[in-house]
Structure formats: C-alpha cells, structure tokens
Amino acid sequence: MSDKQSIWTLDTFLQFRPSLRGNYKADVAVIGGGMAGILTAYFLQQRGVDVVVLEAGRIGRGQTRNTTAKISCQHGLIYHRLLRDFGLELAQQYANAQQQAVELYRHMAGAGGIDCAFQDAPSYLYSTCRTTELERELRAAEKLWIPAGFMTSTELPFAVKGAVRFANQAQFQPLRFLQAIAKTLTIFENTMVRAVEGERIYTEGGIVQAGEIVVATHYPFVNVPGFYFLRMYQERSYVLALRHAQRLEGMYLGIDAQGYSLRGYGETVLLGGQGHRCGEHPAESCYESLRQAARQIYPSSVEIRGWSAQDCMTLDGVPYIGQYSAGTPGLYVATGFGKWGMTNSMVAAVLLSDSILGKANDCADIFSPQRFHLRATLRRVCRDRAHWLRGMTLGFVHVPKKRLEKVPNGQGAIVKYQGKTAGVYKNFKGETFVVSARCPHLGCRLNWNPDELSWDCPCHGSRFDYRGFLIDNPAMQGNGF
C-alpha cells in the first residue's frame, strides 16, 4: 500500500474488527476484504448463508481504497476485441454481466439506501487524434445492445477528435459503500491466511473450516493449482485529486498513448494516468509527469492529494471468476479485473454466490478461470522467464560500506557484490536500508520505485517498502534480511 492515501480515506471510518484467535467454522469463508470479497460475502449473507471474511490487514485497505471508482461497463476498447476473440455469445455475456452490475449498484444505493455519493454519469472513451478505433468500438457496443453514441465535442477543456459515450453509467465513494455493506458481516482483520488445504484454512491465529472458500485476495496467493502466476501480471497507475479545476459531469478515459482518466467528485477532479507494468518504473517520476499534464489541462488547479494503485491484468483481458481450478470443487477465485474492479467485483459477487448456492448463471462462461489459452500462456512465460532468471542467483549478501557510500542520498539502487545482489535505499539523512533484491514469491529480481520508495517485482507485481515489509501480494512475506 502506498502511504499516499486517496481522498476516499478522508471521510470514511471503517470500524475495527478483531483478529482470529482459535478455530472457527462457517459454511463459506471469503479470503480478502476488498470490494470483491466484501460484496461476495454480503450477497451470500443476504441469501441466508453463514459466511466469514478473513482479511490480512484492514478491510478496504488494499487496492479498493485507491480506485477512482467509476462504475462503468465501458472498459476501454474492449467490446470490439471480445467480439473478435470470443464471438457474439460470450461477448454478450460480458456486456450483460457488466450492465447488470451497474444496475445492482444503482439499486443498492437507491432503493437500498446506501449513502455513498452515488451519482449517475455517462462514460466516454476519447481520442484527441484519431477516430477509427472509437468508431469500431461504437459498432461493437451497438451490436451488443449497449446504449452508445458518437460525439465530436465534450465538456473536457481540450478538443477531442471523437468520443464514444455510454449512457446510464455511474460513480461513487467506494469506501463509504464498503463500510455500509460490511456492517453486519462477520470479519476477522489482521488475519493473514497462510495456506488452504481442502476445507481447512490456516491463519496465524487459528484454523477456519468452511465447506466453500472464495479467494478474493486481489492476486491469488495459492500458486498450485490454478497457476495464476503464469497468467497475470500487475499494472500500476497514478492519480491526482485537483481543486479549482472545471467541474466534470461525465467520466472519461483517453485511448491515446498519453490518454488520461478523468472524473469529478464534487468540487474535485480526479486525473489519472502514467500506467506502467509493476516493477518497470520509467526513468522520470510518474507523479511529476501527471502534474505536468494537470498544469496543461487545468492551469489554475491545486493538487490536494496524489496516490497510486495497481491491478491484475489477464492474458485475454477478461477476469477470472469461478472455480479456482478444475480439480478443486468448493474453492473459488475472483481476480484479474484489469482496472475495472468496481463492476467486476459486483459480477464476482453475483456469479460466485449463484455458484455456491447451485444456481446456474447464463453469464458465467466467459469469466471461467478454466479457459486456458496454452499458446498465449507460453508466450507470456517466455517473456517473464527473463525476469525469473535474473533473480535466481540471489541470496543473503553482505555489502561492504564502500559500496553503500556510492548510493546517493534519497535514492535506491541495486548493488552487486561478489556475484550477489542487494537492494539499497539511502534516505536524505544518509541512513541506509539494505534488503534482498530477490522477490520471496518466485525469485524474480526487484526494481526500485522512486515514486513510492518501494521495491517492486516485474513478474507478478509484489511490492515491498524500503525496509523490506510486504506492501502488495502475491508474495506472503517481506524481503528484509
């Protein structure tokens, strides 16, 4: 987690929950208290199921607190791709599931009375220089019965060449929503799950027994079976909250190389962008690049917050929601939301609660984790192999003082010594912090992230602070010596 906190944390207090001490039994256990886990548990509880949530830290403190919280079925240029790669029937399943998710949020915030700054808003994909892909996406959306239109001007303070508008989408304050639905759930916080064996879940404080288990830990931590580490990487992006920027009614996403994400929240505009694969931070500061954009787009704006987050990206751009692996009935997963985890968490809650209650769902097939494109997977494995190999020779290394002195104050660097490698960070006072440069997940070499002062893994996106404490999974321990 970044210590730079989102604006959602400013006006939400999430009640503290006890940690598990001793053993516990429930019909269903949900591991992970982000939007996906809490919504799934809420749906199960609403349908009369005895369910418990096990959360390693605090609920809502994972990626969910750092989202921009657009509730939209417009997920980039996805529908043209889905029609091409999956065909009409499966693409329609995706579109229907996402549209139903938007409606369910609307219902819960409206008729359900959840106070979460829910607001109807159209969403737009825009480009400042081209229209071909947008027109193609519009045709795909129309084919899938999504209400869409094409515009050549928007409320944005810069000209666009074109924009595809989806009507009837929404935005909200995600943590206030989470706080409301978590109220009556049984939750154990500061309860990290170390292993799952059959119906038994092993935590540091005790064992939980549950007939059905949902892994909603953002990146699944069970490597085998499932092999999710072969089929997903993580991508980071950055957000600035700006005051004194022109108020926005709609939600926007640019499709150009330097396209930005924008939405309003009252008097504030959230400007997002500068995405990159986790562990592959560009040379320049992502926050500074985004600040430059803010100065150009909203010259009078004032930055009140800046933060970053990351999300899991699947090989084919569709989340994995369903049975964890072919050989594990009763074990489920919800992951790979591709930066669209608000509607996809709702999709997961519907599909997984249906599945656990034995109810068929006609949108389930496209999300099935059992779809496995071996050729595409092998391509990814070859690409990632370079990262894995770099990490293989590492281990404990004592770095001589002379080597450490070469690292400038305020910077992090990989230091090589006698064929071994360590990660070294020196703060502005000259204090030095040395950690293993090897990721404890599967051994890839970590890279320094100067924006967040963290060591980030390019393989599957685990992150560690400069002292070696774990920030983001799938690793389950820190990288300190």
Ligand SMILES: Cc1cc2nc3c(=O)[nH]c(=O)nc-3n(C[C@H](O)[C@H](O)[C@H](O)COP(=O)(O)OP(=O)(O)OC[C@H]3O[C@@H](n4cnc5c(N)ncnc54)[C@H](O)[C@@H]3O)c2cc1C
């Ligand atoms: C910059 C950015 C902007 C975004 N904006 C949007 C948007 O506008 N709209 C949208 O739809 N999506 C958006 N997303 C995506 C969305 O925020 C995420 O997909 C979503 O929050 C993921 O929720 P989650 O519940 O899967 O994960 P998390 O919120 O990370 O929750 C997982 C939880 O599992 C816990 N956990 C992990 N391991 C264990 C363990 N071993 N035992 C117990 N607990 C464990 C963690 O502590 C954590 O609390 C954005 C993403 C980014 C990066």
Ligand code: FES
């Ligand atoms: S996250 Fe898998 S090797 Fe680092």
